[in-house]
Amino acid sequence: MTEFFNLELTLRLLGLDFVQTGLLAAAVLGLVSGVLGPLIIMRRMAFAVHGTAELAFTGAAAALLLGVSVEYGSLIGAVIAALLLALLGGESRERDSVIGAVLSFGLGVGVLLLWLHEGRAANKFGLLVGQVISVDSANLRVFAVSGAVVLGVLAVIYRPLLFASVDPVVAASRGVPVRFVTPMFALLLGIATALGVQTVGVLLVIAMLVTPAAAACRVTSSPLLATVLSIVFAEVAVLGGIVLSLAPGAPISAFVTTIAFTIYVLCRVIEYRRSLATRSTVATTAEAEPAPR
Amino acid sequence: MTGEPVVSIRDASLSFGARTLWSGLNLDVGRGEFLAVLGPNGAGKSTLFAVLLGRQRLSSGTAHVAVHGIGYIPQQGVVDFPRTLRGVDLVSLGLDGHRWGLGLRGAVERKRRVAEAIEAVGAGPFARRPLHRLSGGEQQRLRVAQALVGEPELLLCDEPLLSLDHNNQRAVSELIERRRREEGTAVLFVTHEINPVLSYVDKMLYLVDGRFSIGSPDEVMTSATLSTLYRSDVDVVRIGGQIHVTGAHSSVCEDDPHHPQVQA
Numbered sequence: 001m002t003e004f005f006n007l008e009l010t011l012r013l014l015g016l017d018f019v020q021t022g023l024l025a026a027a028v029l030g031l032v033s034g035v036l037g038p039l040i041i042m043r044r045m046a047f048a049v050h051g052t053a054e055l056a057f058t059g060a061a062a063a064l065l066l067g068v069s070v071e072y073g074s075l076i077g078a079v080i081a082a083l084l085l086a087l088l089g090g091e092s093r094e095r096d097s098v099i100g101a102v103l104s105f106g107l108g109v110g111v112l113l114l115w116l117h118e119g120r121a122a123n124k125f126g127l128l129v130g131q132v133i134s135v136d137s138a139n140l141r142v143f144a145v146s147g148a149v150v151l152g153v154l155a156v157i158y159r160p161l162l163f164a165s166v167d168p169v170v171a172a173s174r175g176v177p178v179r180f181v182t183p184m185f186a187l188l189l190g191i192a193t194a195l196g197v198q199t200v201g202v203l204l205v206i207a208m209l210v211t212p213a214a215a216a217c218r219v220t221s222s223p224l225l226a227t228v229l230s231i232v233f234a235e236v237a238v239l240g241g242i243v244l245s246l247a248p249g250a251p252i253s254a255f256v257t258t259i260a261f262t263i264y265v266l267c268r269v270i271e272y273r274r275s276l277a278t279r280s281t282v283a284t285t286a287e288a289e290p291a292p293r
Numbered sequence: 294m295t296g297e298p299v300v301s302i303r304d305a306s307l308s309f310g311a312r313t314l315w316s317g318l319n320l321d322v323g324r325g326e327f328l329a330v331l332g333p334n335g336a337g338k339s340t341l342f343a344v345l346l347g348r349q350r351l352s353s354g355t356a357h358v359a360v361h362g363i364g365y366i367p368q369q370g371v372v373d374f375p376r377t378l379r380g381v382d383l384v385s386l387g388l389d390g391h392r393w394g395l396g397l398r399g400a401v402e403r404k405r406r407v408a409e410a411i412e413a414v415g416a417g418p419f420a421r422r423p424l425h426r427l428s429g430g431e432q433q434r435l436r437v438a439q440a441l442v443g444e445p446e447l448l449l450c451d452e453p454l455l456s457l458d459h460n461n462q463r464a465v466s467e468l469i470e471r472r473r474r475e476e477g478t479a480v481l482f483v484t485h486e487i488n489p490v491l492s493y494v495d496k497m498l499y500l501v502d503g504r505f506s507i508g509s510p511d512e513v514m515t516s517a518t519l520s521t522l523y524r525s526d527v528d529v530v531r532i533g534g535q536i537h538v539t540g541a542h543s544s545v546c547e548d549d550p551h552h553p554q555v556q557a
Contacts, residue, residue: 042375156393163390166383167372173346173365174391174443217376221423226377 006247013246018136022199025135026238028147029199029208032192033238034231035154037213038223039185042165046210047096048085051103052190053205055081056197058110065117071139075146075194081106082190086183135198146195150188157181162223200238204253208234211260215267233263297359298323299447299479300345305354307340313503314340318354320498320507324446325477327470327493329484329510332500338483339368341498342449345481364445364478366436366453369429380420380427380435384410387439410442411435413468429456437465441472448472448480454489462489469493487514488535510536 013019040049059077060070081102088098135143154161163171164178172178189209196205212233216226241256298321306316314337322328330338343349344356346365364387374383384407389396396403411420414434419427424435433456440448448469454462470493472478482490487497487510497513499506501522506513513519514536519527527540 038377042377155395158395159386159390159392163386166375166378166386167367169346169348169371170365170367170439171386171390172348173363173449174387175361176391221377221379223377223382 005244009247010243014243019242019246021137021140022135023239023242025140025143025195026199026242027235028143029192029195030235030238031231032147032150032195033208034212034234035151035227036189036192037209037230037234038216038226039161039165040189040209041213041217042162043185044095045189046206046214047099048082049189049193049209050206051085051099051106052078052081052193053197053202054103054110055084055106056190056194056205057202058106058113060197061110061113061117065113071142071194071198074197075191078194078197079187079190082186082193083183086186139198143195146191150191153184153188157184161185200241200253200256201251204257207253207257207260208238211257211264212237215260215264218264218267218271233260237263296324299326299359300357300481301359302344302356303354305344305356306352307337307344307349308352315500315503315505316353318505322447322479322481322496324479325473326495327473327480327482327490328496328498329482329487329490329494330498330500331484331487332505333502336500336502338500339451341500342451342481342483345449358447360446360479362443362445362447364440364443364448366433366440366448366450368451369433369436369455374424374432376423376425378424379422380411380416380424380431380438381407383424383435384420384438384442388442406442410438413441414438415464430458430461433457434461434465437468441468444476446478448478448482450480450482450484452483452485454484454486462486466490466493491534491536514538 040046056074056078059080060074062077063070063073066073084102085095085099088102160171160176161181161184163174163176164181168178192209193205196208200208213226213230215233216229220226220229237256237260238252240259241252241254244255244259245252300320300322302318302320305318305320307314308316320328330341332338340349342365344351345358346363385403388403388406388410411417414437416431416434416438419431420435424432427435433453437453440450450469453465453469457465466489469480469482470490473480473493480493482494484490487494491510494510497506497508497510499513499519499522502524504522506518506522508518514529516527516529519529519538519540523540525540527538530537530539
């Protein structure tokens with residue numbers, strides 16, 4: 001535990017190539033998560049993100065068993081899961097139960113596949129809690145390309161997607177192809193989730209895709225500012241988490257989630273203080289008015 | 294009415310199982326026409342809009358909308374607005390939310406038109422506040438701005454006056470009327486209260502329990518017509534340019550709130 005905040009060791013590790021590669025991959029994840037986050041919250045898809053991440057695990061487990069790359073396995077698993085959840089979970093009222101049914105089955109299959117595969121235990125653990133430092137330069141290229149694809153597609157569909165997320169009926173009346181943008185968003189979400197699974201792990205993808213945006217939504221009502229803040233929060237959480245995890249050599253997840261959660265709590269405190277301020281302004285204004293008789 | 298009708302409905306019927314909302318409906322709405330749609334809850338007024346928006350199939354017959362730009366003002370309270378959305382954002386979406394790309398070009402022009410639309414409904418003071426915190430009436434005015442900013446050729450208004458006070462009712466109906474007068478937009482206006490829009494209405498569709506009557510307010514809002522529709526004695530009284538309806542049937546009352554369940 002004395003090694004927990006060893007500055008010298010941390011700096012030495014930061015000079016290493018594979019650490020820098022990991023940080024770059026994490027920065028890509030932070031950017032993509034930060035941009036998608038506010039839309040996820042707006043569409044109430046936090047639980048869908050969790051479900052998608054768990055099914056990315058199933059995909060990865062299948063890849064292990066088949067002897068193909070875990071990265072592609074988790075990507076395919078996440079994309080299929082995201083599309084499936086988008087297709088099945090039509091009515092928002094039933095969406096939670098659909099996700100619950102699908103993800104528990106998927107997770108069960110994943111556990112079976114891992115049991116069938118008698119490979120290295122390290123890989124199993126890595127999938128659940130993340131192993132960003134294992135990202136090599138070839139993976140980094142995949143990360144960068146995936147990130148660019150997500151951001152590029154999002155730039156094209158952003159406005160119709162936002163419209164459809166706020167109010168699908170009015171959007172459709174204005175000619176927004178709601179049935180096209182919804183699965184497109186699911187696809188982007190699947191890709192982002194797969195990136196998250198490889199860095200922070202299945203269990204903590206929400207800490208990247210949901211928590212920073214949830215924090216941002218507490219302190220601003222502007223969609224643009226919420227996106228900017230959500231990117232900043234996500235980057236601080238993931239890069240800060242990795243740097244802090246270097247010296248103790250601990251899994252990054254604990255650090256990433258702690259930072260993300262701290263930011264979330266701070267934002268809620270700011271929101272609360274603001275609401276108090278507004279209330280006292282209203283009270284003062286009311287006092288200034290002549291009292292009704 | 295000039296040229297091809299904007300909305301044309303032919304021999305249309307709509308049933309859910311054994312229950313028929315309406316059948317044999319024929320209706321044309323032309324450019325610049327103001328059609329008020331009245332009737333008790335559950336008569337199929339909103340469902341008619343769903344048909345025109347392509348969200349609901351007819352059981353038989355055809356419904357044709359001849360324009361592309363539809364402005365739709367949904368019933369208030371149907372949508373739960375997210376935390377990160379302000380009035381300006383809602384109105385911007387109405388202007389170009391259907392366009393691909395980020396729309397960085399033309400941002401100045403967009404800002405100007407959105408500001409104009411917000412000004413027109415008097416929503417300036419609260420347009421930058423979170424939408425989900427606004428009152429029903431404030432949200433409603435922004436909805437009107439959202440629909441009008443897109444310069445629609447057809448306006449579908451589902452109870453746009455609900456939860457507005459008297460002054461705002463007048464302001465909102467005048468805005469919609471001005472759009473119709475100046476740009477020739479066809480207006481379909483579902484309402485429980487005919488009086489705020491009575492002077493604008495060209496034609497009415499009064500739906501009751503599968504029966505309906507179409508005509509001018511003078512033709513439809515009579516004791517004889519409404520008594521036939523409701524199958525009970527209904528008195529229509531005109532006082533000072535307003536129409537008041539009294540009758541045994543509770544749902545005849547125009548001031549009914551919208552959402553109570555169908556009366557026993």
